Amino acid sequence: MSHHIIEFKDVFFRYPDGTEALRGIHFRINHGESVGIVGANGSGKSTLLQHMNGCLLPTSGTVTIGDLPLTRKTRQEIRRKVGIIFQNPDDQLFMPTVFDDVAFGPLNLGLDEACVRERVHRALGMVHGLDLRDKPPHHLSGGQKSSVAIASVIAMEPDILALDEPAANLDPKSRRSLIAFLKTFTHSKMIASHDLDLILDICERCIVIGDGSVVADGPSAEILTNRTLLEENNLELPLSLQRC
Amino acid sequence: MTFDAQYFDIGRLDRLSYRDTFVHHLDPRVKVIATMLFLFTVISFPKYEVVALVPFFLFPVLLMTLGEIPVWFILRKVLLVSPFAILIGVFNPFLDTGTVAVIAGIPISAGSFSFLSILLKFTLTISAALLLIATTSFPGVCHALRRLGLPSLFVSQLLFQYRYIFVLMEEAMRITRARDMRSFGTRGAGIKVFVRLIGTLFVRTVDRAERIYYAMLSRGFQGDIPSLRRTRIDVTDLAYLTAMVMFLAVFRFFRITEGIGCFAQGLLR
Amino acid sequence: MHMADALLSPAVGMTLWAGTAAVGGYASKKLKERIDDRTIPLMGVLGAFIFASQMINFTIPGTGSSGHLGGGMILAIILGPHAAFLVMASVLTVQALFFADGGLLALGCNIWNLGFYPCYLVYPLLYKPLIGESQNPGRIVAVSLVSAVAVLQLGAFSVVLETLLSGKSELPFGAFLLLMQPIHLAIGIIEGFVTAAIINHVRSARPEILDGIAASRPLGAGISLKKVMITFVVLAVVTGGALSWFASTHPNGLEWSIEKVTGKGELPEQEHGIAPVLKGIQEKTAFLPDYGFKPAGNEPKKEKMAPAWPGIEAGTSAAGIIGAAIVLGLILLIGVGIRSFRGKDA
Numbered sequence: 001m002s003h004h005i006i007e008f009k010d011v012f013f014r015y016p017d018g019t020e021a022l023r024g025i026h027f028r029i030n031h032g033e034s035v036g037i038v039g040a041n042g043s044g045k046s047t048l049l050q051h052m053n054g055c056l057l058p059t060s061g062t063v064t065i066g067d068l069p070l071t072r073k074t075r076q077e078i079r080r081k082v083g084i085i086f087q088n089p090d091d092q093l094f095m096p097t098v099f100d101d102v103a104f105g106p107l108n109l110g111l112d113e114a115c116v117r118e119r120v121h122r123a124l125g126m127v128h129g130l131d132l133r134d135k136p137p138h139h140l141s142g143g144q145k146s147s148v149a150i151a152s153v154i155a156m157e158p159d160i161l162a163l164d165e166p167a168a169n170l171d172p173k174s175r176r177s178l179i180a181f182l183k184t185f186t187h188s189k190m191i192a193s194h195d196l197d198l199i200l201d202i203c204e205r206c207i208v209i210g211d212g213s214v215v216a217d218g219p220s221a222e223i224l225t226n227r228t229l230l231e232e233n234n235l236e237l238p239l240s241l242q243r244c
Numbered sequence: 245m246t247f248d249a250q251y252f253d254i255g256r257l258d259r260l261s262y263r264d265t266f267v268h269h270l271d272p273r274v275k276v277i278a279t280m281l282f283l284f285t286v287i288s289f290p291k292y293e294v295v296a297l298v299p300f301f302l303f304p305v306l307l308m309t310l311g312e313i314p315v316w317f318i319l320r321k322v323l324l325v326s327p328f329a330i331l332i333g334v335f336n337p338f339l340d341t342g343t344v345a346v347i348a349g350i351p352i353s354a355g356s357f358s359f360l361s362i363l364l365k366f367t368l369t370i371s372a373a374l375l376l377i378a379t380t381s382f383p384g385v386c387h388a389l390r391r392l393g394l395p396s397l398f399v400s401q402l403l404f405q406y407r408y409i410f411v412l413m414e415e416a417m418r419i420t421r422a423r424d425m426r427s428f429g430t431r432g433a434g435i436k437v438f439v440r441l442i443g444t445l446f447v448r449t450v451d452r453a454e455r456i457y458y459a460m461l462s463r464g465f466q467g468d469i470p471s472l473r474r475t476r477i478d479v480t481d482l483a484y485l486t487a488m489v490m491f492l493a494v495f496r497f498f499r500i501t502e503g504i505g506c507f508a509q510g511l512l513r
Numbered sequence: 514m515h516m517a518d519a520l521l522s523p524a525v526g527m528t529l530w531a532g533t534a535a536v537g538g539y540a541s542k543k544l545k546e547r548i549d550d551r552t553i554p555l556m557g558v559l560g561a562f563i564f565a566s567q568m569i570n571f572t573i574p575g576t577g578s579s580g581h582l583g584g585g586m587i588l589a590i591i592l593g594p595h596a597a598f599l600v601m602a603s604v605l606t607v608q609a610l611f612f613a614d615g616g617l618l619a620l621g622c623n624i625w626n627l628g629f630y631p632c633y634l635v636y637p638l639l640y641k642p643l644i645g646e647s648q649n650p651g652r653i654v655a656v657s658l659v660s661a662v663a664v665l666q667l668g669a670f671s672v673v674l675e676t677l678l679s680g681k682s683e684l685p686f687g688a689f690l691l692l693m694q695p696i697h698l699a700i701g702i703i704e705g706f707v708t709a710a711i712i713n714h715v716r717s718a719r720p721e722i723l724d725g726i727a728a729s730r731p732l733g734a735g736i737s738l739k740k741v742m743i744t745f746v747v748l749a750v751v752t753g754g755a756l757s758w759f760a761s762t763h764p765n766g767l768e769w770s771i772e773k774v775t776g777k778g779e780l781p782e783q784e785h786g787i788a789p790v791l792k793g794i795q796e797k798t799a800f801l802p803d804y805g806f807k808p809a810g811n812e813p814k815k816e817k818m819a820p821a822w823p824g825i826e827a828g829t830s831a832a833g834i835i836g837a838a839i840v841l842g843l844i845l846l847i848g849v850g851i852r853s854f855r856g857k858d859a
Contacts, residue, residue, distance in 0.1 A: 094456050
């Protein structure tokens with residue numbers, strides 16, 4: 001099945017102010033893979049993620065999602081396949097109530113009312129957020145907001161899920177729930193994070209980004225135990241491996 | 245009111261609006277219409293009318309009791325915004341001095357009546373407006389407005405605003421706290437700093453709008469904000485509206501209070 | 514300051530609502546035609562910004578009331594008139610609902626006073642022409658000052674008119690003006706500074722924001738400054754003078770009419786108790802419409818301003834012209850200031 005393949009070929013991206021954020025990114029993620037994207041601050045992780053659904057378009061090189069090359073015309077279509085969850089849930093929950101937020105995606109997909117309600121129900125159920133349905137987002141705690149943000153994306157039933165620092169503001173329990181949930185999501189996943197333990201837990205493959213390029217790409221078990229590699233890139237061994 | 249106090253205050257009103265009472269369950273459109281009719285009737289009373297206004301306090305009282313809204317909370321807010329109306333009306337007793345009546349030996353000028361009328365109308369109208377929100381969440385009112393004909397562009401943007409008021413106020417609070425912590429009480433609250441804070445908040449706001457926009461795009465936004473709220477008007481709502489209209493009509497055009505007074509007087513004789 | 518329901522009469526309220534609704538409909542339509550998708554969240558969030566910034570308020574020394582950033586000007590500059598009007602309308606709506614600031618019926622007046630004037634009058638006719646293409650921070654401050662002061666003076670003046678035409682307050686026109694205009698002058702100056710400060714800050718920190726956002730062409734681009742000033746002057750004098758004539762019927766109307774009718778200065782004394790009070794009121798409200806001495810403002814249903822007594826009282830007419838003169842003086846003063854700035858710039 002080629003639907004869920006993600007392919008970046010020699011992707012370069014320069015911001016309007018001249019900063020070169022991506023220099024020749026090159027990788028291929030196959031159907032069903034879980035890939036962690038790690039790197040120092042400013043290495044280009046977020047920029048990379050924003051290419052996943054066409055928020056940003058490469059200055060040169062190609063991005064292919066499923067069978068579609070990413071262009072201005074195809075990005076609308078690509079957004080149906082790729083669900084991105086950004087770092088700050090307050091930016092993602094922009095509707096007056098939780099229900100409205102989770103329904104936003106499906107409604108934009110053109111589904112009918114009954115279908116939308118069903119999707120909302122299912123999505124909220126998956127993140128254990130059904131009782132939050134009629135609340136306004138500003139009445140929610142950080143963990144609840146993150147859960148609802150995830151629900152709002154999975155309600156669209158994307159083929160590929162991309163997450164940017166998903167556990168950044170979560171307390172340990174919420175973080176545990178998140179990890180458990182992500183493990184149940186069997187489609188392709190791309191997770192950008194500093195939380196190396198989370199990546200170790202969920203992603204079997206890991207890509208290290210440094211200065212806008214791919215520095216390493218391989219099984220998490222190898223990369224995340226390679227102290228030298230990690231430290232060269234302003235990272236450390238995952239905490240769970242440091243005590244041994 | 246200090247920043248913090250104001251923030252928690254509207255937070256409180258906001259929370260009250262999501263409660264679960266009989267009043268909260270009435271259809272928002274009906275509540276909006278009822279409130280507007282109430283306001284219109286109250287301010288249609290002539291300038292010197294005091295007595296006939298009294299029965300109208302029934303409306304806020306009912307809402308507060310049935311809707312479980314704390315009375316002192318509403319009263320305090322009314323008091324807080326009263327200065328302007330008081331300021332304008334307080335001159336009436338001195339400017340409009342024809343003595344109209346004598347109570348306990350003290351002559352009362354016509355202006356006193358008009359001032360009292362203003363105060364009563366003020367209390368009624370302000371509490372009615374507050375109670376509308378307190379018993380119907382803000383999004384509920386917005387959706388009602390949209391169903392009642394306001395342009396959806398306006399309503400969408402109104403909802404966004406509501407959503408982010410709290411977020412931005414928190415951000416502003418953080419910025420001002422940071423300022424206060426480094427001010428040591430003196431120069432800190434100066435205008436230059438104030439101006440810089442506002443500028444910073446502004447830039448952050450615009451950046452946030454950009455991120456929100458991307459989030460919307462990522463979930464398929466193509467220009468129209470979809471909505472899916474289907475509240476239905478049922479018998480209870482209609483009954484409420486009818487009762488309201490009847491109440492307003494009766495008490496506006498018939499001098500019930502006076503009638504009761506005369507009657508009581510007759511009894512006493 | 515915001516107009517309150519208690520001071521409003523249904524006729525005035527409905528008229529202003531009609532005006533506001535018409536402008537709102539127009540703005541929505543215009544905006545829909547040319548809106549960029551990203552504008553909607555921006556509008557909403559900027560509205561929230563106005564609120565948040567109002568929370569960081571400043572107290573006007575001496576009066577104890579707090580000034581907040583009105584917001585009309587900065588919104589018009591950033592978003593263009595149509596979007597700005599809608600955002601101001603919604604900011605005021607939230608204020609009316611959440612803070613009971615003003616009232617729901619008076620909301621029409623408030624949106625007009627604080628939304629129409631900055632977005633459709635001062636911004637296109639004063640700010641845009643005066644600022645031209647300039648990016649000079651000093652000029653931005655000066656022009657913002659003039660504009661903000663103009664907006665607030667117009668707004669304050671409108672509140673006076675609206676209150677007066679509603680007939681619930683006894684304040685004479687002149688006194689009311691003298692109360693309102695100076696305070697709003699101070700508020701206007703501060704708002705001008707804050708507006709300019711934001712613009713300058715953004716221009717130096719993130720210029721692309723300003724370039725990317727303003728969406729519409731100014732109305733009346735290319736109008737000469739002189740014409741603008743003349744228009745304002747004429748408007749001020751005409752409205753000030755004309756309306757003081759109508760206003761003169763209010764302050765002493767009741768006494769005058771009681772005297773005329775009963776031949777006495779006051780109503781006859783009666784025994785103590787509630788009934789006389791009630792009776793007194795009844796008499797008063799009953800005979801007034803019959804005799805028509807009070808302008809129709811006191812009839813239950815119709816409250817149209819009947820210009821029955823364009824009394825030529827030197828007192829109130831003088832007050833009206835004084836008010837107009839103050840506003841005129843201000844505009845001229847600031848106009849001179851700008852001219853000297855312009856001199857340095859060229």
